[in-house]
Every structure is written in structure tokens, then in C-alpha cells.
Amino acid sequence: MNRKMFSKLSNFLQNAVDTFAPNLTPLEEFVYHWKCVTNFFVDNKDGRQRIEETAIGGHIERMLEILQQEEIGSGEIGTTGPCLEYLLQHRLLDTLYTLGRTDQPPGMKQVVLSFFTRLLSRLKHPLLPHINVHRAVQRLVKACGEVKAAPTEKEEIEFLCTVCAKIKTDPYLVNFFLESPPKQRREEKKGEASAAGTVVSPPKAANVTSLRFGLVDALVSLAQSEDAWVAVKACEGLMLCGSLPEPTAAACIVERTQFCSFLAGRLVTQYDALPTAITPALIDSVDAKWGFDTIGEREEDQGFPGRRRVVALVSWLDYVDRVAEAANPTVATAVSREVSQQLFSTRFQASLLQAAESTIIVYTAYLTRCLRTVCSSALLKEFCFFILGTERTPEPVNQSEPKLRYRFLERCNHLSEEVCLVTLRLFDILLQKEEEHIFHNLVLRNLLGRDYYQPPSSGSGDQKDTQKSDPNPSNANENEEEKTPVNEEEKNSTEGTDATQSPTSSCPDSPAVSIGSTGEFPGNLSSPARPEVHKVVNSFLSLLPEEAKSSYQTADSSYDMYLRDAHKQYASLEEMCKGWGWPSKAHAVAEFHQEEFYMGSFLKLLFCKLEGTLVQSHAVNLLVTGLVARLAQIPHPALHEFLLDPFLSIKPGVHALFTTLTKMSGEIRSYMKSEPEFSRKLTLARKQLLGITYNLQKFEDQGRMEAVIVLEEFCKELSAIAFVKHHAAVTKS
Numbered sequence: 001m002n003r004k005m006f007s008k009l010s011n012f013l014q015n016a017v018d019t020f021a022p023n024l025t026p027l028e029e030f031v032y033h034w035k036c037v038t039n040f041f042v043d044n045k046d047g048r049q050r051i052e053e054t055a056i057g058g059h060i061e062r063m064l065e066i067l068q069q070e071e072i073g074s075g076e077i078g079t080t081g082p083c084l085e086y087l088l089q090h091r092l093l094d095t096l097y098t099l100g101r102t103d104q105p106p107g108m109k110q111v112v113l114s115f116f117t118r119l120l121s122r123l124k125h126p127l128l129p130h131i132n133v134h135r136a137v138q139r140l141v142k143a144c145g146e147v148k149a150a151p152t153e154k155e156e157i158e159f160l161c162t163v164c165a166k167i168k169t170d171p172y173l174v175n176f177f178l179e180s181p182p183k184q185r186r187e188e189k190k191g192e193a194s195a196a197g198t199v200v201s202p203p204k205a206a207n208v209t210s211l212r213f214g215l216v217d218a219l220v221s222l223a224q225s226e227d228a229w230v231a232v233k234a235c236e237g238l239m240l241c242g243s244l245p246e247p248t249a250a251a252c253i254v255e256r257t258q259f260c261s262f263l264a265g266r267l268v269t270q271y272d273a274l275p276t277a278i279t280p281a282l283i284d285s286v287d288a289k290w291g292f293d294t295i296g297e298r299e300e301d302q303g304f305p306g307r308r309r310v311v312a313l314v315s316w317l318d319y320v321d322r323v324a325e326a327a328n329p330t331v332a333t334a335v336s337r338e339v340s341q342q343l344f345s346t347r348f349q350a351s352l353l354q355a356a357e358s359t360i361i362v363y364t365a366y367l368t369r370c371l372r373t374v375c376s377s378a379l380l381k382e383f384c385f386f387i388l389g390t391e392r393t394p395e396p397v398n399q400s401e402p403k404l405r406y407r408f409l410e411r412c413n414h415l416s417e418e419v420c421l422v423t424l425r426l427f428d429i430l431l432q433k434e435e436e437h438i439f440h441n442l443v444l445r446n447l448l449g450r451d452y453y454q455p456p457s458s459g460s461g462d463q464k465d466t467q468k469s470d471p472n473p474s475n476a477n478e479n480e481e482e483k484t485p486v487n488e489e490e491k492n493s494t495e496g497t498d499a500t501q502s503p504t505s506s507c508p509d510s511p512a513v514s515i516g517s518t519g520e521f522p523g524n525l526s527s528p529a530r531p532e533v534h535k536v537v538n539s540f541l542s543l544l545p546e547e548a549k550s551s552y553q554t555a556d557s558s559y560d561m562y563l564r565d566a567h568k569q570y571a572s573l574e575e576m577c578k579g580w581g582w583p584s585k586a587h588a589v590a591e592f593h594q595e596e597f598y599m600g601s602f603l604k605l606l607f608c609k610l611e612g613t614l615v616q617s618h619a620v621n622l623l624v625t626g627l628v629a630r631l632a633q634i635p636h637p638a639l640h641e642f643l644l645d646p647f648l649s650i651k652p653g654v655h656a657l658f659t660t661l662t663k664m665s666g667e668i669r670s671y672m673k674s675e676p677e678f679s680r681k682l683t684l685a686r687k688q689l690l691g692i693t694y695n696l697q698k699f700e701d702q703g704r705m706e707a708v709i710v711l712e713e714f715c716k717e718l719s720a721i722a723f724v725k726h727h728a729a730v731t732k733s
Helices: 002-020 026-043 056-074 082-089 092-102 108-122 131-142 153-169 171-177 182-189 214-222 228-242 247-256 259-272 280-285 297-302 307-326 329-352 357-373 377-388 403-411 417-430 436-442 461-469 473-481 486-494 530-541 559-580 601-611 618-633 637-644 657-674 678-690 702-732
Strands: none
Touching: 026 056, 026 082, 026 092, 056 082, 056 108, 082 092, 082 131, 092 108, 092 131, 108 131, 108 153, 131 153, 131 171, 131 214, 153 171, 153 214, 153 228, 171 247, 214 228, 214 259, 228 247, 228 259, 228 307, 228 329, 247 259, 247 329, 259 307, 259 329, 280 357, 280 417, 307 329, 307 357, 307 377, 329 357, 329 377, 329 403, 357 377, 357 403, 357 417, 377 403, 377 417, 377 436, 403 417, 403 601, 417 436, 417 618, 530 657, 530 702, 559 618, 559 702, 601 618, 601 657, 618 637, 618 702, 637 657, 637 702, 657 702, 678 702
């Protein structure tokens, strides 16, 4: 009530001034209001009045209005009018800073902060390059965030964000806010008297180790405020500062502020508060983004105990990831390494290496959820180095370092199915991330030497090699009947012979030189032979005997769906891998040569899990086939031919994907002979999976029937991927 009455009184007095002194020029009126402010402090030295009980706020508000009107009246941005010239020449901002610093009368600091904020934001004139502006602004910046839970927090953060926005518009201005050592500042002050009111260049950067970045220090302090709005706005300011392109500012942020340690330290604090009595499904269900979203007590009760703490970690990690994505490369790298050191190496690793199953499950689920949040290149790279290590040379047999990587691989075969599932989900999220090191470390480094490939020999040896590369029993007789050697087909296709006229092309299952058998990746086909991809597609579709296929019995072939999904996913992966410099043709890279071919522990794990499909749970089988399908979609020629070329000539003892699936096909054939009700049970199992039957009673070997269904769908998915890759090559060519 008192404020409103005083405001009316101020307006009345202002109108009286306008009435009795109508001929005052804007400069005279501006000086009059300034004198009223300074005279108050001369006449009132006791400091007992609050700012609301004085006319100071009204006078300062009118001064700002005069400056705005002057700029509008000038019609030219950048022109210094008489009122602005007076403000600069007489160092009014320095005086206001001093008055606000003492906060006398109480509330004066809020008035000064508000004036500085509106002056910088409303005037289009470039003020910060003026020495009497940026010096006062810098001093006021250092006065922000000094007191926790101060009544001026709102005005402080508005002022700091305004300064950040100005610097973001003209990043070179940040050099005005990098404070030099005291000795250097004394030398700079010698020329300030003559330079007052003029535009100056930013000071020359001193040694970074001697600089201070007060703006970042103030924002870090306010980012820890209990007021959520103030904290979020401070974090936005920190993100702006971190994204500045100036190298000196970036180095100063990293070396001379608490920026990196503050971001990582809060992650550690929130990690230590995470609940341990929680399931992976609940952790995975948490969806949080950084911002103003908060969880109330009611929502906490409706969710699960500890949900607020999980959301706090995930949302803050999302903020750190955004900072790393937008930041200067120097800052992004430093933040990511600090997070890796404080959170990954110190906290996560100790939890993940424990032997207790419950601890393994919970913290692997937390790691997976955190990995799902991270998208920035710098932080994702550190995440991958933590999980997989930094090695890029071929992986030797029985290697056990880095410890965490091989511990995860071992847990995929853990006796506890829950441990196995949560670890497979971690690898599933890894393969969805846009980071080249993931694919190189897990699979490519052991395939780049192409030591699995057996070059076809001349003469009768070609037929022998071709039979080795096509272990499908259903094609054995056809291999014997075919007399055309592989190298002869290559020669004919080179000379322009039409592949559709060859005897082999009339039989869809007959082996022929496929897309990858000569090292050609689909993306580099100058003359794609369309019938060949049909043979590849049919090879996967005919892997299982017709009696082991149940989709036609429920009118659920779903092949069109696999084609649509493969097309969409492959286009996305092509775009993702475009900048990684992968070749378009498979060739042996000397530095990755192995004396004896070893596919690597990850591929070996997946192939072993595929071989155990009939005795594994449905959930495990879905994850394993999903991982293999993801790898098959990767547009790398070596990985493509190793996984998707049924007719690849491979060395004795080497097991490619098609070899493994053929072995599984043989096991299913044997199982069919021993199970008289195979077809009925298989159809019932599919109907139960689709939810189209009322008979939900489990039968004894339902798991095996579900495994057969998974393999049938997996073969369809692989054939769709092969077709889509070939179609993409034809479209490009």
C-alpha cells in the first residue's frame, strides 16, 4: 500500500515538474534528475529510510526514459546524444555501482541492478565498448552471487543474463570481462582519464592462469540457488558463456573457474543419492529433460519411492550434455573429461565391478539410462571410452582388458537371466549411438584385415570353396550340379554377359557371386546384377524348412513391415555414418592383419547366443537378434559381407552369420523329427505371442517353439535388410 501511495506521489511531483518547467531541454531534465539522486545521499546520511520511501527510483526511471527518447529521436543507431554523453563523461554508472554496492538505503542495489539491466537491453547503442560502461558493469557483475539467498537474486540473474546476451551477440566483448591481475589493472588505469567516454578495444589478454572470469563465477554461485527459476536462468547463462568462440575465454573458463567441477560435482552428488531398491524397468521408465519441470509429492507417490532423485540425475545429465553439445570445443572436452573422471571412473566403475547381482543389475540399468540421455559428441566419446576402452587395434583372443568391457561381455552369459538382459540392453543402446568408436571397437577392428576371406582358386578348387561358403544342406545337390566356377562368372559379368541368362540364375537358391563376394559394397555398384540379390534374399528366406514356418498359418507374414523398417533405419544409418570415412569396397587393411582370424569377443558372443536360441528365453532371443540386425544394417563393406553374404568364400574354420544360422536350421530339423505335434504347437505359440487366441495355457516346450518363431522372423528381417541395401545401391547408381 505504501509503495502504491509513494508511486502516485512521485507521478504527481513529476507532472508538477513538467508543468512548471516545460521549457527544460532533455539534457537539463536528465541532469536535474541525477542531481536529485546525488543530493539525497548528501542530505540523508543516516540510511534509515528504505528505497521505497524515497524518490530515487522515480528519478532513475525517468533518466532511463530520457535516454530512450533521445535515441529514438536521433534516428541513427550508434549516435551519442547529449544525455548519453553526459552519462559517459561524468561516470554516472560508476557512481551508481558504488551506491548499489553499499545497498544504502536498503533496496538501492535492486534499483541499480534494474537500471543497468534495462539500460543494456533497451538502448540499441553499443554501450559495452565504452570504458565507463564495461568497467562499471564488470564491477557490478562481481557483486552478484556474493550472498546466498539474497533478496536481490532475481535482479542479479536478470542483469547477468542480459550481459550474457550482449556478449553472445558480439563474442569479442567477452575480453572486457576477463579481469587482469591487479598490477596490470593499475597500469591500465593510467590512461583511463583521457579515454573516458570513448570507445576502446578490449584489453590484450594476459596469461590465462592470471585471468579471472567474474561473470562465470557469479553464475556458478547463482546456479546453486534454492530458487528454481534463478538456478535455471543461471544455468542458461553458463551455457551461453561456455559456447563463446573466443579461445582465451574458453581457456579461462576451464582453468580459472569452477565451471567444470560444478557441473560434474552436482552429478556426483545426485548419483550418491540414487535409490538402490529399484528395478531396471522403473529406471528405464523415467523420462526427464532439464528445465523447470519438478516432481511434487503427489507425483512422487504415484510413481515410485526415489523417483525424484532419479529424475534429478537424468535431468542434470541432460543439461551437462546440452552444454557439451553447444560449448566451445575446449570447454566441451574439459567438461566431458571432468564428468568421466568424477562420475564414471570414481563412482560408476566401483558400483559396476561389484559381485552382488542386485548391485550389478541396478547400476547397469542406471548406466544404460544415462547413456540413453547423452548425445553430444565429446561426452558420448568419454562414455564410450569408459565402457569399451580406447583400443582400436585388432582384439586378440582371450584378452581381459579393459576390465569393464570384458566384464560386460561375460555378464551376457551370466547364470542370472536378469543380469544377462540388462547387459544386452546396454549394448543395444550403445549400437544406437552416433559414435564411430563404438562400431570400430566392438566389431570392425577385427574385420578390417579381411582375414576371414578365402580368395577363390582357379579350376576345380572354385567349386570346393563355393561349397564351403554355402553350408545350407538344402543347396548341397545344387552345388554339385553347378559347374560354373566363381571366377568364370566374374569374368562373364565383366565382359557384359547377361546374368539373367546363366543357368544358375534360374534357380533362386543356387549359389552365385553375391554383392559382397568380390568385395563390392552395395553403395559402389556400377552395374548391379539384380538376380544376385534375389539369391541372397532367398537364401535367408529358405534357411528354415517350410514345416518350421508358422506366419502363413496366421496370415502374419509381416515382410512388408520389415522392408519399411529396414528402409527407414538404413537411410538413417547412412546419414549417421557419412562423415566417418568408411570405404565403399571391402579390402584388406594391412595394419589390421591377423595371423589367425578372430572375429572379436562381441561378434563371438552374438554368434554363440544365436547358437543357443532354442534353449534361451524369448526376451534374450529378441535382444540378440536385434543386435545382429542392427550390425547388419551398418553401411560398412566388411561388416556387410561377413553378415549378409551367404556365398562369401571364407577360410576353413571361420564361422560367418549364415554358417551359424545354417547350424541352427539343422538343429530345428532334428527337433522336428522328434516332436510329432510340432506344427500344432508352433501355431499355438505364435497365436499366443500375437494375442489372438483364448488358450493361454503354457505347454512344456513352448520356449523352443517361440525360439523357432524368432528365427523365422529374424531370417525375414535379414533378407529385408539385404534387399534394402541393394535397392539403395541401385537407386544411387
